Amino acid sequence: MSETATLKVGDEAPDFELPSSPTGEKFKLSDYEGKNAVVINFVPAAFSPACSNQMPLIEKKREEFASQDALPVVISSDGVWAQAAWKKELGLEFPILSDFAPLGDTARKYGVVIEPRGIANRVVIVVDKHGKIAWIQPVEKITDMPDYDPVLACSKD
Numbered sequence: 001m002s003e004t005a006t007l008k009v010g011d012e013a014p015d016f017e018l019p020s021s022p023t024g025e026k027f028k029l030s031d032y033e034g035k036n037a038v039v040i041n042f043v044p045a046a047f048s049p050a051c052s053n054q055m056p057l058i059e060k061k062r063e064e065f066a067s068q069d070a071l072p073v074v075i076s077s078d079g080v081w082a083q084a085a086w087k088k089e090l091g092l093e094f095p096i097l098s099d100f101a102p103l104g105d106t107a108r109k110y111g112v113v114i115e116p117r118g119i120a121n122r123v124v125i126v127v128d129k130h131g132k133i134a135w136i137q138p139v140e141k142i143t144d145m146p147d148y149d150p151v152l153a154c155s156k157d
Contacts (some may be wrong), residue, residue, distance in 0.1 A: 002137065002138055003111075004110055004111030004112050004123065004125075004136060004137060004138070005111030005112075005149040006109065006110065006111030007110060007111050007125075007133050007136065008133065008136070009133050009134065009135065010132060010133060011132065011133045011135060012131060012132060012133075013029060013125075013131050013132065014106075014109040014110065015028070015029050015030045015131075016028070016029050016076070016106045016109070017029075018075065018097035018098055018099060018106060019080045019097065019098045019100075020062065020080075020095045020096065020097050020098075020130065021080060021084060022080045022084050022156075026152050027073060027088045027095050027097050029131075030126065030131065032071065032129075033129065033130065033131045034129055034130075035069070035129065036069050036070060036071045036129060037068070037069060037070040037071070037072065037126055037127060037129055037134065038070070038071050038072075038073060038126070038127045038147050039065060039070055039072040039073070039124065039125075039126050039151060040073055040075060040110070040124070040125045040126070040127065041054070041058060041072060041073065041074045041075070041124050041146075042074075042075050042076075042110065042112045042120035042122065042123045042124075042125070043074055043075070043076045043120060043122055044076065044114070044119045044120060044122060044142060045076060045077075045078060045119060046076055046078040046082050046083055046085075046086040046096075046122065047086055047144075050142070050143040050144075050145075051076070052086075052090065053145065054122070054145055054146070055074070055086075055090050055092055056074050057145060057146075057148065058092075058094060058148075059073065059090070059091070059092050059093065059094065061148050061152065062093060062094055063147070064152055065152065067101065067135050068152065069129070070126070070152075071095075072094045073094060073095045073096070073097055074094070074095070074096045074146075075097045075098075075099050075107065075120060076096070076097075076098070076099065076119070076120060076130065077098070077099045077100055077103055077104050077105060077107065077118055077119045077120065078098060078100065079100050080098045080100070081099060083097075083098055097122065100155075103118035104117075104118035104119060104120065107119070107120035108120075110123075110125060112125075112138075113133070117155045121142060122138070122139045122142050122143075122144070122146070123136065123137065123138045123139070124137040124146045124148075124151055125137075125138075126151060126154055134154050135150070135151060135154040136139055136151065137151060
């Protein structure tokens with residue numbers, strides 16, 4: 001467990017509402033309070049090699065997350081059209097959310113933005129069913145992959 005520039009375990013998770021598709025669907029974190037833990041995967045860029053390698057890891061763990069009432073989501077600062085193409089190419093079934101406008105605003109609230117680029121560092125943050133930060137897992141290098149076993153353990157709530 002760790003901290004970000006703005007959050008630590010036990011803090012109230014900042015709410016957000018982000019586009020999840022080019023057709024206007026949105027994902028609002030507070031809609032899941034009392035229902036699901038949300039495993040937020042902040043990633044730097046769609047179609048980048050490291051991010052494209054991480055997505056199948058999340059997809060592979062999706063059923064395990066679901067069995068614990070946890071929902072994985074990915075947040076990047078890419079636009080919704082690029083994300084939709086990336087999601088289709090990789091055959092992903094979980095939400096990919098756009099932190100494009102204003103650029104990196106949600107990543108900034110969570111303390112994981114890389115300034116001045118407005119993109120997120122690779123960090124996994126679990127928000128429990130009560131809207132609290134339950135786990136923060138940064139990676140040592142931006143190209144490193146997170147270890148989802150401790151994430152799965154803490155999302156059990």
